[in-house]
Amino acid sequence: MTMPASKDVVFVPEMSADSRVRVFCRTFNAIGEFEGMEVDAYIVFTGSYIVVFDTMLCPEDVSIMMRMVQDEVGKRTILVVNSHADWDHAWGNAYFRGEHTAPIIAHEYGRIRLQSAEARTELVNFQQQYPIFRNVELVPPTITFNQHLTLYDAQMSIELFPAPGHHRDHIAAWLPELRLLLAFDAVENPLPCIESAEAVPSMFATLEHFMALRPERVLCSHGKTTSPALVQENLAYLREIEHRSRQLLLTRRPTPRELEHASALITYPLDEVIASATEPVDRTFYGGAHNANVRYILEWLMS
Ligand SMILES: [Zn+2]
Secondary structure, X not given: OOOOOHHHEEEOHHHOOOOOEEEEEEEEOOOOOOOOEEXXXXXXXXXXXXXXXXXXXXXXHHHHHHHHHHHHOOOOEEEEEOOOOOXXXXXXXXXXXXXXXXXEEEEHHHHHHHOOHHHHHHHHHHHHHOXXXXXXXXXXXXXXXXXXXXEOOOOOOEEEEEOOOOOOOOEEEEEOOOOEEEEEOOOOOOOOOOOOOOOHHHXXXXXXXXXXHOOOEEEEOOOOOOOOHHHHHHHHHHHXXXXXXXXXXXXXXXXXXXXXXXXXXXXXXXXXXXXXXOOOOOXXXXXXXXXXXXXXXXXXXXX
């Protein structure tokens, strides 16, 4: 496969009963590490704006998505938001240059990440492995913020705010009139991915903040769910890791070698974490993510 086919990016009407919020799903049908991986993007219609939340894997993905709404743009101004600078969320940014130029809004640190040497190296590696990334260019956001940024409109406003923990530049969006939270990768089914030991307190604070908003619906980028209960479940999962880690640390301090198998160390296997999962779970990916979460929480508690 060279170009993304239309079937790789689909409109998912069952994810949003409100026609002002459209959910699109990108399936990465690559062989190997990311086989069958899915990521969602959203288009929100306010009276004056069309806000595109995340740009998926490549500019062609955005083109497919925008074609599906082109008849409804009318006089609305198109705005773009990057939830964070990860490859599955911001690598389609190049669509919004040239004839489709639109402002791209993100956290200030997302701009730094997209301009980093690490991002360039990662892109070269992906381009060598998968042809779909051939037209990807690292296009940094053009409007950045550090604290809060609100898009006001008569019927519906959109509040953007930092939601670090998965990444330092990660933001979330709160649509108060709809009581809808766009959580992106801060909430994930079956489990969220913490960036590092230093990011652990931020992840807890982000999830506590989400709970305090009392959302009626929550959309997250991976895992096909709209349930606000997932916020509580993700928080309970991380608290359980913290609890078992504290128990372990009462008796001894693990060595760096032991920390490589952190989930075994606190006797919290992936099977127990996903015991109530109703959908098949990518055991390789989430097993690694779970082990890393335990390791980071242990390291945070030991620091
Ligand atoms: Zn993601």
